[in-house]
Amino acid sequence: MTTLSGQPLSEAIGYSFSNANSAPHREHSFYPYTDNGGSTLGITGSDFAILAGDTRSVAGYNINSRYVPKVFKIGGDDETGDGAHIVLSVVGFAADGQALKERLDAVVKMYKYQHGKPMSVRACAQRLSTILYQKRFFPYYVHAILAGLDEEGKGALYSYDPVGSYEREQCRAAGSAASLIMPFLDNQVNFKNQYIPGSGEGHALEPKKAEPLPRETVEQLVRDAFTSAVERHIEVGDGLQMMVITRSGVEEIYYPLKKD
Amino acid sequence: MNHFPEAWGRPRDDVYGAYNPLYLQTTGPKAHTQSPAVTGTSVVAVKFNGGVAIAADNLASYGSLARFTDVKRLRKFGESAIVGFSGDVSDMQYIDRLLESIDIRENYSTNGNTLNAKNLHTYLSKVLYKRRSEFNPLWNHILVAGFDEDKKPFLSSADLLGTTFSAPHLATGFGAHLAIPILRRLFPEETPLESISKDEAVAALRECIKVLWYRDARSLDKYSLAVVTEAGIEIQEDQQVEAQSWAFAEAIKGYGAQVN
Amino acid sequence: MTSIGTGYDLSNSVFSPDGRNFQVEYAVKAVENGGTAIGIRCKDGVVLAVEKIITSKLLKPGSNKRIATVDRHVGIVSAGLVPDGRHFVSRARDEASSWRGVYKGPIPISALSNRLGSYVQAYTLYSSVRPFGVTAIVGGWDSEAELAVDGQVGSGPKSGSGGKVEGAKTGGPGLYMIEPSGLYWGYYGAATGKGRQAAKAELEKLDLSSGTLSLVDGVKEAARIIYVAHEDSKDKEFELEMTWISSLDGPTKGRHEEVPKDLLEEAERAAKRALEGEDEEEDATKGNSNETERMEE
Numbered sequence: 001m002t003t004l005s006g007q008p009l010s011e012a013i014g015y016s017f018s019n020a021n022s023a024p025h026r027e028h029s030f031y032p033y034t035d036n037g038g039s040t041l042g043i044t045g046s047d048f049a050i051l052a053g054d055t056r057s058v059a060g061y062n063i064n065s066r067y068v069p070k071v072f073k074i075g076g077d078d079e080t081g082d083g084a085h086i087v088l089s090v091v092g093f094a095a096d097g098q099a100l101k102e103r104l105d106a107v108v109k110m111y112k113y114q115h116g117k118p119m120s121v122r123a124c125a126q127r128l129s130t131i132l133y134q135k136r137f138f139p140y141y142v143h144a145i146l147a148g149l150d151e152e153g154k155g156a157l158y159s160y161d162p163v164g165s166y167e168r169e170q171c172r173a174a175g176s177a178a179s180l181i182m183p184f185l186d187n188q189v190n191f192k193n194q195y196i197p198g199s200g201e202g203h204a205l206e207p208k209k210a211e212p213l214p215r216e217t218v219e220q221l222v223r224d225a226f227t228s229a230v231e232r233h234i235e236v237g238d239g240l241q242m243m244v245i246t247r248s249g250v251e252e253i254y255y256p257l258k259k260d
Numbered sequence: 261m262n263h264f265p266e267a268w269g270r271p272r273d274d275v276y277g278a279y280n281p282l283y284l285q286t287t288g289p290k291a292h293t294q295s296p297a298v299t300g301t302s303v304v305a306v307k308f309n310g311g312v313a314i315a316a317d318n319l320a321s322y323g324s325l326a327r328f329t330d331v332k333r334l335r336k337f338g339e340s341a342i343v344g345f346s347g348d349v350s351d352m353q354y355i356d357r358l359l360e361s362i363d364i365r366e367n368y369s370t371n372g373n374t375l376n377a378k379n380l381h382t383y384l385s386k387v388l389y390k391r392r393s394e395f396n397p398l399w400n401h402i403l404v405a406g407f408d409e410d411k412k413p414f415l416s417s418a419d420l421l422g423t424t425f426s427a428p429h430l431a432t433g434f435g436a437h438l439a440i441p442i443l444r445r446l447f448p449e450e451t452p453l454e455s456i457s458k459d460e461a462v463a464a465l466r467e468c469i470k471v472l473w474y475r476d477a478r479s480l481d482k483y484s485l486a487v488v489t490e491a492g493i494e495i496q497e498d499q500q501v502e503a504q505s506w507a508f509a510e511a512i513k514g515y516g517a518q519v520n
Numbered sequence: 521m522t523s524i525g526t527g528y529d530l531s532n533s534v535f536s537p538d539g540r541n542f543q544v545e546y547a548v549k550a551v552e553n554g555g556t557a558i559g560i561r562c563k564d565g566v567v568l569a570v571e572k573i574i575t576s577k578l579l580k581p582g583s584n585k586r587i588a589t590v591d592r593h594v595g596i597v598s599a600g601l602v603p604d605g606r607h608f609v610s611r612a613r614d615e616a617s618s619w620r621g622v623y624k625g626p627i628p629i630s631a632l633s634n635r636l637g638s639y640v641q642a643y644t645l646y647s648s649v650r651p652f653g654v655t656a657i658v659g660g661w662d663s664e665a666e667l668a669v670d671g672q673v674g675s676g677p678k679s680g681s682g683g684k685v686e687g688a689k690t691g692g693p694g695l696y697m698i699e700p701s702g703l704y705w706g707y708y709g710a711a712t713g714k715g716r717q718a719a720k721a722e723l724e725k726l727d728l729s730s731g732t733l734s735l736v737d738g739v740k741e742a743a744r745i746i747y748v749a750h751e752d753s754k755d756k757e758f759e760l761e762m763t764w765i766s767s768l769d770g771p772t773k774g775r776h777e778e779v780p781k782d783l784l785e786e787a788e789r790a791a792k793r794a795l796e797g798e799d800e801e802e803d804a805t806k807g808n809s810n811e812t813e814r815m816e817e
Contacts, residue, residue, distance in 0.1 A: 014273030029294045032392050034421055057425050062436050064417070065425035066449060095389050095422035138393070259449075320673070324792055331673045353671035357624070360670050361617060368589050368613070 034059060035139045036094040037235030039175035040070055041225055042145045043189055044155025046212040048246045049147040051087045051157075051177075052222045054230075054257060055239035057094060066238035066259060068094065070175075072101045072242070073250055075108030075119065076147075084250055086124050086148040087243045091175035092162070093141035101138045104128055121148030123137035125158040125166060132164030139163050143174035148245055155212075155245070170210070175238045184228070188221055189213065215244070223255060230258050268277070292396035296348035298322050300333045301478045302435030303344035304468045305403045306443055307413040307428050308461035309454045311489035312405035314342055314415075315465040316496070319480035320349045326480070332497050334484045338363060341377035341406035342486045342493060343384070346432040347420065348399035355384070355398060377406025377488075381416045381424070389422025397421070401432040406488050411454065413488075428453070431468070434476040439468035457486060470501050474508075531647045543583040543651055544644050547600075547700035550653035554599035554764050555586075555758065556715035556749040559657040560742050561708050562730060563737035565766035566659035567779075568597045571715065571750050574757040581643035587763045587778075591616035593626055594660035595763050595776040596618040599713030600655035600700075629660040629694025631706050631737055641702025651700045655712040658698065661765040664691035693765070703771070715749025722748055735766050739779055743787035744794050754812055760788055 041207035053070035071089045072195055073081030088104060090097030093134060093247050107127055111119040119127075139162040150156040159172040173181035173190045184194040191208040199206035213221070222242060229236045240255040268318050271279070284418045298320045320328040333345045335356050343359070346351040359380075366375060375383075382406040397433035401419040408414040416426040428451075429443040446464050465485060472479045481501035482515075487494045528534055529542030536542060555571040570586045587597040588609040596612055598605035615635045619627035636658065643651045697710040709723035722745045726733060733741070739762060746760055762779040766772040771780075779787070 014278065015267045015270045015274060016279030029452065030292070030392075030395060030397055032397075032421060059423075064423075065427040065430075067427075068425045093421075093423075095385075095424070098424065099389060099422075136505060218331075235470065328674055330675045333673070345550055349673060353673060356671040357620075361620070364617070367592065367775075370585060370589075370675075 002120060032095045033093050033096075035092065035176075036064070036097075036137065037069055037176050038091050038137050039173065039177035039226070039229055039233070039236050040091045040145055041087040041171075041181055041185070041222060042067070042089065042147050042159070043171040043185070043218045043222065044147070044157045044159045044212070045215055045218055045246075047149070047153055047155065048215050048218075048223055048244060049087075049149065049155035049157055050085060050215075050244050051089050051145060051147040052226070052240060052242040053091065053128055054236050055091050055228060055241055056235065056237050058235050060233075063238075069241055070094075070097065071243050072105070074101070074105050074124070075112065076105075081250075084116060084226075085245065086121055086146065087245055087250060088128075089145045089147075089174070090142040092143055096140040097144075100131065100142060100144065103131060107131070110207075111159045121146070121150055121156045121158075124148070125156075125168070128158070128160065129164040129166045132160060132162065134162050143178075145172055145174055147243070149247065153247060173225070177233040180229050180232055181225045185224055186220075189218075219244070219253075226255075274358060283341070287481060292394075293348070293351075293399055296351075296399040296430075298327055298349040299399075299478070300331065300346050300349055300431040300486060302353070302439065302472055303346050303401075303403050304346060304431040304435045304439045304443070304445065304465055304472075305331065305405050305415050305429065306456075306461045306464060307415050307453055308456040308458050311415065311458060311463050311487060312342075312415050313411045313461040313485070313487045314405045315469050315485040315499075316344050316346070316481055317469060317480040317483040319478070319482075320427055324478070326478075329482065332484060333494060334486045334497075335359065336486075336493055337377075337380055337406075338366070338375065339492055340382050341375075341404065341489060342378070342488055342495070344405065344432075344486075346401045351398040351400050354403075355400065357388070357512055358387070361468065365446075366481065376409060377404050377414045378408040378416070380404055380406070381414070381418060384465055385418035385422055385424045388418050392421050403430055403432060405486070407490075408463045411490070434466065434472060434479070438449040438471050438475055442468050451464045462487060464503075470504065474502075474506075475499050525717055526733045529565045529615075529706065532650060532691060533645055533647045536665060537612040541578045541701075543754050544701045545667050547651040547653050547659050548655075549714060550704045551655045552602035552714060553717075554601075554654075555709065556713040556746060557597045557655075557657055558711040558719050558723070558745055559597065559695045559707070559709065560723070560726070560733070560738045561659075561693045562733045562735045562738035563731050564693075565661060565738070565764055565772070566595075566695055567735065567738045567742045567762065568657060568659045568691045569746050569747045570599070571713070571764040572761050573753075579733045579739040581759065583668060585731070586628065586761055589776050590610075590632070591620075591660075592656075592775050593663065593765060594629060594632060595765060596658050596659065597763075598654040599657040599716075604638055605655045605656065608636070608640070608652060608654055610638055612658070615639075620670055624671065624702075625667050626663065627656060627783040628662050629696065630662075630706070631699060632660070633658050633694075633696035637698050637702050637704040639702075640698055640700065640711065644701060652790075653700065655700065656659055657710045657712065658694075658696045659765060660694050660776065661767060662691040662694055663768060664689070664773055664810070667769055672684075692767075711749075713749075715746075715752060719749040721747050735764060735770060736783070737785075739764060739783060740787045740790050743784070745789040747788075747795055760784070760791075762787070 037058035038054050042051040055067045057065045057068035073084035074086040074088050076084035108119045144160040146158040158166050158168050160166045171185045190210045194208040195205040226240045236256050238259050240257050242253040244251040303316040316333040320331040335343045337359050397420045399420050403417050405415050417430050418424045431439040469483050473481045483499045484497040485499050524538050528536035532543040555573045557570040562565045568587050590612040616627045635705050641651050643649050698704040704740050708728035711719035765776045768774045
């Protein structure tokens with residue numbers, strides 16, 4: 001409320017003038033995110049990379065659908081994704097995941113059209129980080145994992161937080177069952193807490209050295225990780241989708257999981 | 261009248277009270293939809309051999325008030341797609357007009373409407389996602405029924421956040437809790453579509469609408485039912501829940517004042 | 521045109537001393553060279569037809585349509601400069617869509633024609649623009665049913681919406697022709713383009729004002745008239761393009777659509793037969809003049 005000029009405040013008859021600054025800020029009650037659950041997992045080997053995810057989509061305690069893929073081929077020649085050499089998994093808010101996937105797919109395709117050569121996984125990884133960071137203050141609410149083969153033909157795996165911080169890793173689990181799967185991976189892929197028997201006593205015990213694993217072993221590890229996660233996490237189940245990236249392309253494997 | 265021309269004609273605060281500028285705010289944050297106003301409840305749909313059936317009741321509620329009782333929540337698009345709306349009715353009308361304008365533009369060319377239900381679903385999900393990203397959501401959860409590019413039955417869902425998923429049977433709102441279990445019992449997910457007839461699908465939807473009428477307080481016993489097949493769309497907008505049995509109500513005890 | 525070359529024909533927005541706008545008259549010339557276009561307002565619908573001159577054998581038959589759909593219930597055919605016609609149609613679509621945006625219903629044919637007339641007229645006012653090189657025929661059907669509002673979800677009051685008079689007749693066919701000056705009239709039958717004189721003569725014979733011609737007969741007459749109008753430019757090949765808009769209970773359910781292929785072909789056959797019939801009559805009087813014509817071809 002304003003008073004009129006020159007009038008002593010005590011004698012002023014009040015009149016209301018528009019005063020925009022007095023409007024209090026209101027908070028939005030619309031929350032633009034949801035958690036669609038599920039888990040993803042990536043492991044690399046010396047000449048391949050595997051990226052996997054379950055296919056359940058949830059909303060609270062509801063199962064939306066038993067088949068909503070979280071793992072996508074990026075930069076393929078057509079809508080089926082054939083000819084792709086990069087795979088992306090997204091877990092968290094599925095609508096953001098879908099949008100992110102479509103953007104990255106467009107970027108990788110444009111790269112090929114403009115430069116006449118496929119985008120390297122390293123470049124794609126950096127680009128994905130930029131895309132995520134550009135939405136730093138309204139993030140894509142997803143944990144992304146990107147997989148492919150590096151310039152030397154070795155399996156390459158990059159994992160991200162929702163705002164674009166990323167690093168190349170040997171293996172990574174993301175999503176609702178990440179905390180269940182990751183310790184299993186630490187032990188079985190990076191041989192954490194594994195020692196060479198009889199190599200010494202106490203601190204002198206020699207840790208078992210991590211070596212790249214063969215494809216069959218990794219596939220089995222992925223299946224085991226998921227069948228176990230299904231038992232202990234309600235948001236994980238229905239189906240397991242595995243993308244195996246090798247020199248000859250991307251192979252997709254589907255494996256049923258328990259639907260309970 | 262006083263000596264302050266700028267105050268002439270203004271209501272005196274001591275007579276009328278200070279004016280609340282909130283009502284006439286031209287600056288400051290713009291308020292978008294925070295919650296829906298007039299709403300429609302569940303939509304249920306199921307795929308069958310050669311098509312998709314979809315149903316929704318004819319009620320639009322204003323909170324707990326049954327406000328409009330002849331509302332058509334199943335909207336036709338072209339000759340082979342149906343959109344079923346739950347959630348805000350004014351947003352539904354907006355989307356319906358949007359679809360109408362698209363249909364008119366599609367028919368500028370003489371080869372007619374080329375958008376199938378799958379295209380329509382992709383489009384609508386992007387509209388919804390864009391609006392949620394602007395913090396100005398269209399407060400709806402929709403089901404799109406029709407065919408994909410291979411002329412296979414298509415059924416998919418999209419909500420106000422832009423989340424999408426597809427399944428052989430889908431339901432929004434209360435239907436996700438009450439109708440899905442019925443549909444799942446009748447047509448387990450592994451059932452091949454070929455073994456579900458149109459009549460079975462329609463009968464199942466009628467049953468679902470009946471159960472929703474029993475248990476969803478924001479539902480109505482008058483409903484619409486549409487069937488999309490190769491031959492076109494059959495839509496009935498004046499259906500009545502039949503063969504009701506409220507015998508079960510006798511057995512419900514233990515709520516409110518009555519405990520035994 | 522004795523005033524040509526006096527300088528008053530160089531700019532739009534400049535009158536000649538005797539009160540003419542030469543730019544507009546030149547635009548009419550452009551129209552007079554275009555393929556004949558006609559519209560017939562029938563009892564239960566409207567027919568639009570155009571003589572599409574084939575300018576090259578490399579063009580795919582049946583492609584490059586000349587009659588455009590503007591809204592569900594409106595079609596436009598024009599004679600004159602084709603690109604001007606396209607722009608005109610584009611404006612018509614914007615007008616129809618903006619009408620829906622404001623009034624939540626389809627634009628009446630009269631209102632659309634009025635807006636388009638104003639639009640065309642504006643192009644006669646400024647020296648920086650030239651008038652439209654088209655005369656357009658706007659045909660459509662105003663729904664006779666009680667109109668649902670776009671996006672309307674309820675059935676409305678059982679007793680009919682407010683102020684409705686029981687049994688009152690609303691809607692019906694609409695046919696307008698808009699000229700480069702912006703002048704437009706509503707017509708029973710409209711013709712423009714090269715063969716307009718012959719077409720008009722034929723249209724006048726149809727007694728359209730009595731409102732008895734059915735839509736299907738209208739289609740046949742339209743085909744015949746285009747063929748008659750083509751007689752004067754026989755050296756050029758042409759395609760007949762026809763669309764129609766019927767009443768809600770008619771074949772197109774109030775929508776603007778192409779005339780179905782079989783009906784179009786039937787109408788074309790009938791048109792050719794009618795022409796041959798005339799030729800025979802002429803042959804009887806004029807002898808072998810027809811044959812010499814063919815030889816020239």
